[in-house]
Amino acid sequence: MFRLSALSACVRFYAALLGIAVIFLALDAGSCLLRGLFPEGETRRRLARHWLHCVAGFSVRFLHRMGILDCDLRDLTSLRDETGLVLVANHPSRLDSLILAAALPRMVCVTKASIWERPTLGTTLRTAGYIRHDSLLKLIGPATDRLKEGCQVLLFPEGTRSRADEDTGPLQPGFAAITQRTRSTVQPILIETSSPYLSQGWPFLRRPPLPMRYQFRLAPRFPAPARDEASGRALVETTARVLKQGVTKTPAQNA
Numbered sequence: 564m565f566r567l568s569a570l571s572a573c574v575r576f577y578a579a580l581l582g583i584a585v586i587f588l589a590l591d592a593g594s595c596l597l598r599g600l601f602p603e604g605e606t607r608r609r610l611a612r613h614w615l616h617c618v619a620g621f622s623v624r625f626l627h628r629m630g631i632l633d634c635d636l637r638d639l640t641s642l643r644d645e646t647g648l649v650l651v652a653n654h655p656s657r658l659d660s661l662i663l664a665a666a667l668p669r670m671v672c673v674t675k676a677s678i679w680e681r682p683t684l685g686t687t688l689r690t691a692g693y694i695r696h697d698s699l700l701k702l703i704g705p706a707t708d709r710l711k712e713g714c715q716v717l718l719f720p721e722g723t724r725s726r727a728d729e730d731t732g733p734l735q736p737g738f739a740a741i742t743q744r745t746r747s748t749v750q751p752i753l754i755e756t757s758s759p760y761l762s763q764g765w766p767f768l769r770r771p772p773l774p775m776r777y778q779f780r781l782a783p784r785f786p787a788p789a790r791d792e793a794s795g796r797a798l799v800e801t802t803a804r805v806l807k808q809g810v811t812k813t814p815a816q817n818a
Contacts, residue, residue, distance in 0.1 A: 572630075576770045579629045583622060587683060590618045594687040605712055608692035612668065612714075615691050619665035632658075635778040639666040642750070642781070646713040649742045652752040653731045653806050654719035657761040659754055662777060663717060671709050672717040673702060673737070699737050706741045715750075716741065720802070727759035734803045739795040742787045751782035751802055753809045782809050 593614050601607035626632035642648070646669065652659065660672050671693050679685055679695040694705045694716070706716050718741075720734040742749050758775035759765050782805045788794035 572773050573770060575629050576631060576773065579626055579631045580768070582625060582629070586618060586622050586625070590615065591683060591686050593618070594690040598686070598690055607690065608712070611687065611691035612671065615664055615687055616668040616670075619661050623662055623665040630774055633774040633776045634662055635776075636662070636666045638781045639663075639752075639779050642667055642715070643669070645669070645715065647710050647745075647747050648715045648750045649710075649738055649745075649747045650715050650717040650750050650752055651720050651734075651738050651802055651806075652717065653754050654721050654724045655727075655754055655756050655762055656724060656758070658775075658777070659719070660717070662779070663752075666779070667715060667717075669713060670715045670717050673706070673719075696737075699740060702737055703741055703744055707745050710741075710745050710747055716747075720799075724761070724763045726763040727765070731803070731806045734799050734806075736795060736799050738802075739788065739798045742785075742798070743790050743795055746787040748787065749785040749798065749802065751785075751805050751809075753780040753782055753806065754778075755780065780809070782806075 594611055597607055597611050597614065601610065623632060623634060627634070642650075643666070650663075650667075650670070652663070660674075663670060664672075671691065672688075673694045673696050674688060676695050676697055679688055679693070692705075692709055692712075692714070694702060694709065696702055709716055718738045720736075720738050721732045722735050723732070725731060738749065741747070755778045756776060758771050758777075760769075760771035760775055761767065765771075785798060785801065788798045
């Protein structure tokens with residue numbers, strides 16, 4: 564019985580990976596079509612974000628039906644129609660941004676330049692107005708523009724994924740600079756998971772225990788700090804403390 568169960572999980576997992584690959588190809592194809600039909604601008608970015616949101620939602624539902632993924636997204640419902648928020652979250656997995664894109668249609672994410680330039684997904688991210696993170700100075704302008712368009716800007720201020728069973732790392736100050744510049748509210752998002760899949764150092768093809776459980780919770784918001792170095796530093800320190808103290812794996816394990 565155990566061998567049959569393990570075999571079933573293995574088949575479902577690798578079949579799901581193949582399905583996701585096909586879905587992502589369709590995602591990029593749709594983004595290329597939008598690039599051909601519409602000139603660069605706010606309308607094309609809005610349509611591409613809607614396309615990405617729909618495909619990400621389909622992906623999450625597909626993984627749920629395959630018994631791969633179990634997500635609790637109820638707390639995020641209240642954010643769907645809000646505008647002008649700077650979202651900051653811990654980063655336990657590469658799945659984080661996909662799941663958040665499925666839940667939040669107005670979201671754009673600050674991404675590493677290496678991801679932005681990939682032949683797969685890179686086209687979609689550029690078309691949807693996602694923000695390439697080369698340096699802080701180059702980040703603030705596009706982030707400000709997206710917030711003016713009514714988007715929510717998501718940052719993973721650790722700068723990289725954490726390793727399984729490790730606390731959040733030190734936070735980079737970019738999100739504080741953006742909220743100081745734009746006078747935007749900061750909404751911390753706590754991502755809890757019992758799964759090590761696609762955490763730092765976990766290979767893409769290595770099967771984890773299934774299903775992978777995720778819970779997304781909202782921490783109290785922070786208003787934009789004053790435009791001085793001490794206030795920005797205080798916001799970074801307070802946010803780091805909230806993420807470190809608020810993220811526990813117990814709820815996801817017991818879900």
